[in-house]
Amino acid sequence: RTTRYLFIVVVAVNSTLLTINAGDYIFYTDWAWTSFVVFSISQSTMLVVGAIYYMLFTGVPGTATYYATIMTIYTWVAKGAWFALGYPYDFVVVPVWIPSAMLLDLSYWATRRNKHAAILIGGTLVGMSLPVFNMINLLLVKDPLEMAFKYPRPTLPPYMTPIEPQVGKFYNSPVALGAGAGAVLSVPIAALGAKLNTW
Numbered sequence: 001r002t003t004r005y006l007f008i009v010v011v012a013v014n015s016t017l018l019t020i021n022a023g024d025y026i027f028y029t030d031w032a033w034t035s036f037v038v039f040s041i042s043q044s045t046m047l048v049v050g051a052i053y054y055m056l057f058t059g060v061p062g063t064a065t066y067y068a069t070i071m072t073i074y075t076w077v078a079k080g081a082w083f084a085l086g087y088p089y090d091f092v093v094v095p096v097w098i099p100s101a102m103l104l105d106l107s108y109w110a111t112r113r114n115k116h117a118a119i120l121i122g123g124t125l126v127g128m129s130l131p132v133f134n135m136i137n138l139l140l141v142k143d144p145l146e147m148a149f150k151y152p153r154p155t156l157p158p159y160m161t162p163i164e165p166q167v168g169k170f171y172n173s174p175v176a177l178g179a180g181a182g183a184v185l186s187v188p189i190a191a192l193g194a195k196l197n198t199w
Helices: 002-022 036-058 063-084 098-110 115-139 144-150 164-171 174-198
Strands: none
Touching: 002 036, 002 063, 036 063, 036 098, 036 115, 063 098, 098 115
16 A cells, blocks of 8 residues: 555656646746647647556555655746746736646546546536636636737747737637637547556
8 A cells, every 4th residue: 555655656757747848837928828729739639648657556546646746846946936936926827727627536536436537527617627727727818918029938939929819819719719628638648558558
């Protein structure tokens, strides 16, 4: 049992690296809505793939929530780093992973650790809920347009520089696109992860 929990610690570290490299793992206010769809697809997919894969190894419900908690802490550290550099508190928005991860763990536990049910039910729940939770999260940020033009990041590539007439378009459709793409992609990719685990 001790070995299992130690393994979960290793899982959290490795899953964090996977999540960071999967795409945008953080919302910078200067282009948060631009990255929303990419974030929804990459993060819902990686959350489900990583959590299901390692839950099948350990058999311990709660792995996904632990994984999401580590990512949340990591992002708060990044937020603090930007704040220390003189950027405003709202310049970095910490994404919401934990509720979606809890839904995944709940589906794994409620289906008596049935991996196929966890993939289908949990993957769908994550893919649909993660974009919605993060849409609400981003809507709570005060005046992102002012933040975008007043505090541009020094490392922001030219093609990501906000153009004022274009920014409003990102408020119209990202929830539907992000939720749909996340839900569709997370299930088959998680199934592939489970298949690899059986080999």
